[in-house]
Amino acid sequence: MIGHELGGRYEIIERIGGGGMALVYKAHDILLGRNVAIKVLRQQFVDDEEFIRRFRREAQSAASLSHPNVVSIYDVGQEDDIHYIVMEYIEGFNLNEIIQDRAPLQVEESIRITAQICDALDHAHQNQIIHRDIKPHNILIGRNGRVKVTDFGIARAVTSTTITQTGSVLGSVHYFSPEHAKGVLTGEKSDLYSLGIVLYQMLTGTLPFLGESPISVALKHLQEDFEDPRDTNPLIPQSVENIILKSMRKNPSERYQSAKEMLKDLDTCLLTERRNESKILFADPDADQTRAMPAIKPMQRGASYSRANKLFDEDDDDNLLESDGKRAKKWVKPTLWISLTLIILISMVGVIWYVNQKLVVPEVTIPNVVNLQEEIAVKELIELGLVIDDPIIRTYKEGFEDGVVFEQNKREGTVVKEGATIRLSVSIEKPLPKMPDLKEKTFEEASDELLAMMVKEANIKETPEYSDKPVGTVIKQEPGVNSEFNPDTVEVVLTVSQGLESIEMPDLLGKSRSEAESKLKEVGLTLGEVVEETSFKVEKGLVSKQWPYDAGSQAAVGDEVKIFISTGYPPEALNYTFNLPVAPVEDGKNSKIKIEYSDARYDEGKKDWGMKTIKSTQVFPIELVLAPNIDAVVSLYRDGEFFEAYTISYNDVKNGSVPDIFIPQSDQGSPEDDVDSEIITDPGTITDPTAPEDVVDVD
Structure with missing residues (x-):
């Protein structure tokens, strides 16, 4: 199954x-x-x-x-x-196992269990259902302490035929009510009688009636009194003993009239004022109890002889009148009765001997077969005349090898009848657990689950791998899901996501489109959208911007990168050559000239035009790019000192209204030789803004 x-x-x-x-x-x-x-x-x-x-x-x-x-x-x-x-399904034990392990139970625990059973019986009786088989085997105790009664209605299906066929039912004879033992109709009070026996057994650890055979036990239910529970366990309060005495009366009319009545008594029996109440007494002996007849004592020889003589004397006159034949006939009838009586007595003795031979089954002492191989244990038990319960329970038991008996339901030394059933539990090879699905869990969560399955921590390995899964989660496992594994030896490799693989973004600025695309492919990136835009700073045809990653930032493999290609200066831009006149400090003597400028291309800083050593006045052309709202500035330094700054406005150049520039004069040696500076009326020239920039390189 x-x-x-x-x-x-x-x-x-x-x-x-x-x-x-x-x-x-x-x-x-x-x-x-x-x-x-x-x-x-x-x-x-x-x-x-x-x-x-x-x-x-x-x-x-x-x-x-x-x-x-x-x-x-x-x-x-x-x-x-x-x-x-x-x-x-109840996770726990049945009451019979609890009694076997630790009876007698505490009074409070026994009353609590009995009260819950009684409450269940009250509910069943109100629904016209009689249990008929109340015994510890049918009482389950959950791990939470909840009592559960099972097999409701099952016992009612037992017929007179099955009583002789099932050891289970015969075993229940210890809990039968007297009316049940007689085979008459049973009712609610029969269940209460059985419940009284269960309470008796919990408090004393023994059954009230024991015998060599089920029939002898049944007869004791009908005929004999049981030992008071307090004689066995003096710790039982009198109020509790009274409940047992009343529930186990042989006459049903003297028992509790309902489960509700018994439950009420159970709820109050441990109150302080009730614990030492008087022992319950019953006026008349049970009507159904069989009384023992006193043995008939044999008459003494002298008494018999005197009685016989007396009888003979009383009939003496009649005897003298009778003939010998009539006197002989007078003794025939008594002789027949005596002979018949002897025959009946002999027959009864024979019947009793025969029945006794059939009912008395040889006893067997249970041996210990734990730690034996199954074949050896079964053979030993069968040779003793015991029956092995089928099927044998086979499950893994730590500390026992495959095929070895690790448990028997009857303890060593227990005396049972030949033909009794014994259940064996045999260990099998340790079942290998199946590997759980650890994917999408964090490495810590997966490790905790494996440790709970007794996998050694040193055998749990972590391997990183790039993936699109969240960082730190398991994306692969070895062994795979549902694979059987041995926790003692298995090595589990968990591949953990590092997230997407990242690479350093290359610098594409100033590169042509083809150069930029080639550079992206080299590192595993993809060229995305290409947008053209004007630029003052980047030459036409070269990359002016890259998005969304700047050079040196981290990007994921396969990401797309958008680039912007310069189309050159915008249409409104002006190329302007500014002619800067420069004179030495003293004519004929060397002066170092340094020129810096800023325009639309270098709006964020100055551009170093270069340095020049001059001895006379000279004019240097400075190539500028002008844009609306961005003025060009040319700064002049002479011999390391700032000399002059010239601002060239986009609007002035466009309108042709650039201010005149004075040519500075050098010193001639005496003040009287000084003359007015020369004026440059045409300081610069506008050229085509789309033409390539002509950068002057001045040493």
Whole structure:
């Protein structure tokens, strides 16, 4: 069944329990995405139509119960010859396991558990559903402490035939009510009797009635009194013992009349004023209890002889009148009765001996088969006359090799009857987990998930790679998703995104279009839009701007770069040659002349025209480019000192109204020799602005 998909939606995960009638599996509901418990009917009952009919009807009836202390039934179905019931899955233990591990339980815990069971029974009884099989095996305790009663309605499907066929039902005889043991109609009070036994067992760790066979236990329910719980566990308050005594009366009329009444008693029994109340007493013995008859003592020889003589004397006269034949006939009838009585007694003794031989089954002491190989353990148990529960539970158990028994449901030294069933759990090879999908997680998140799966930290490797995914996220993994891996040895390589690969943007300014495109290809970039624009600073046909990356900035591989190509000066620009007159400090003596200028091309700073050593007055042509709203300025330095600055206005040049320029005069040796400076009336010349610039190189 493991791995089977039942009903097209329930994937069987593992077996978690079972009894004489059914096996219980943990499964996953694929449709709703939750774990469920599935009870599957054993194969020996699939041909019993009456049983199947009751099984389904009662399971469907139990599904109508909705209570926090009742295991919910989700679905009832059939697939081929598999009959199953889908129920709520409870993560925890059943009450029988808890009693086995740590009974006797604390009084407060026992009352809390019993009260929740009683509340569930009250709800069921109000819906006309009798459980009929209350026992610790059918009580589940979740990890949150919530009590859940299961198998509602299932016990009702048990017939007189199945009672002798299923060890599960025979095992329930310890919790049968007297009326249940007699086979008469059971009702709500039978459930309360069984609940009293469960409370008794929780508080004492023992059952009230034990016997060598189920029949002997059933007879004790009918005939015998049980030992008071406080005799076994003196820590039990009298108020709690009274609840047990009342719920376990053999006469149903003397028990609690309803689960609600019992629940009310449970809610108050631990109050201070009630804990030491008087022991409950009942006026009359139970009507159904069988009384022991005193043994008939044999009469003494003398007494018998006297009685016989007396009888003989009383009839003496009659005997003397009778003939010998009549006297003989008088003893025939008593002789026949005595013979018949002897025959009956002998027959009864024979029957009792025969039944005893059939009912008394040899006892077997459970051995310890843990740590044995499965084949050896099974052989040893079968030789002792025990039956191995089928199927054997197979799951991985740390510390046990494949095929070794790691658990048996009956402890070593437990005495059971020959033919009893024992369940074995056998370890298998450690199942390898599957690699989760770590992509799109950060490296830290992926590492944490792997560490939680017991992967060694040293075996988690990080490899960077450029990608368009967010920086720091996993884009590849090795091993791949859903690959099986051994956490002890696996090495996981996580490829982490570094973002897009970046490169340094080259300088395209001053390059031709073809040069710029070639430069971009070299570094992995793409030439995008090409825009033409005028420029005072860049020659025609060369790149004047690049966008969106400046030279030296970082760009991603494959990005497009937009360039602007200069078409030269704009139409309104003027090329103007400014004739600058320069004279030495003293005629005939050397003076160092330095000229700087700024115009539309160098509006953000001055341009060094050059230096010249002169001995006489000279005129130097300065080539300027003028633009509206940008004046040209020519600065003159002589012998290291600022001498004069000349401003040439765009409008003056365009209108032909450039001011006259005075030629500075050099010193002639005496003041009387000084003459007025010469005036230059035509200081400059306008040329074609689209013509190539003629730069004067002056040493």
